Amino acid sequence: MYKRRYAGRRTASQIERDVMDAVAFIVEEKGISAVTMKEVSRLSKTEMIVLERRYKSDEGLIRAYTSQFDFFLNDHIGLDTEAYESSEAFFSELITRFIDAIHKSKDMQSIMVWEMYENSGLTRKSARRREATLTEFLPQFSKLIDAREIAPEALFAVLAGGLYYVLLRGNRSTFCGIDFSTQAGRQILADTLLTITKKFLQG
Incomplete structure (x- = not known):
């Protein structure tokens, strides 16, 4: 999975993009059912507390991804x-x-x-x-x-x-x-x- 490099702390929009990239990577490799905040946290280098605050749950994260379509x-x-x-x-x-x-x-x-x-x-x-x-x-x-x-x-x-x-x-x-x-x-x-x-x- 391609990882972007940023100068300094990531902005909210950059975090969102990295998170959605991580979800898309999991979806392509294993399917939507394999998407979890834990795995997305690891791939996107985003703390769990950030994901929990933004998406609440695995389902909320999947909903954010699928709603793009x-x-x-x-x-x-x-x-x-x-x-x-x-x-x-x-x-x-x-x-x-x-x-x-x-x-x-x-x-x-x-x-x-x-x-x-x-x-x-x-x-x-x-x-x-x-x-x-x-x-x-x-x-x-x-x-x-x-x-x-x-x-x-x-x-x-x-x-x-x-x-x-x-x-x-x-x-x-x-x-x-x-x-x-x-x-x-x-x-x-x-x-x-x-x-x-x-x-x-x-x-």
Whole structure:
């Protein structure tokens, strides 16, 4: 783990950055469930009393880390439908951005795995926060889908859920003979999702 050097005592913002770097290191190596204030204290060279005062508990520390990504999807796929000449062009850009954002963010991948496989009060709260932010985007998606043919929310859930799974699995093996860890594999995924979506567009 890279450690920064500072001239003199660290400022509050420098401590925060070192602490979050330590958490990110643990998450990448062992997963979110392995994050503890004791280990973060050791890695970030921060006294336990400082962490306890700022985060209260291991859960508080994890919450501070995961909250950085509460608006992850909105930040990456919050597109304006009016800026595109057609619904197809909008969804093509949306799908490409969605896949690229998830593929590149190892932090977000770790959070997704943690939320899916650990059933706790903390993971439920984290998942609900992400659901709340996602509802801000859904109306833009839904208005372009012919609701007489399919429930727009269900379509998005199925497509996003499948995308999550194949991208997370892509680091481990091929899936149905396709290597989704490669650019070519992700392009096949994007083209397929767009083809499915086009069948349900308005007009």
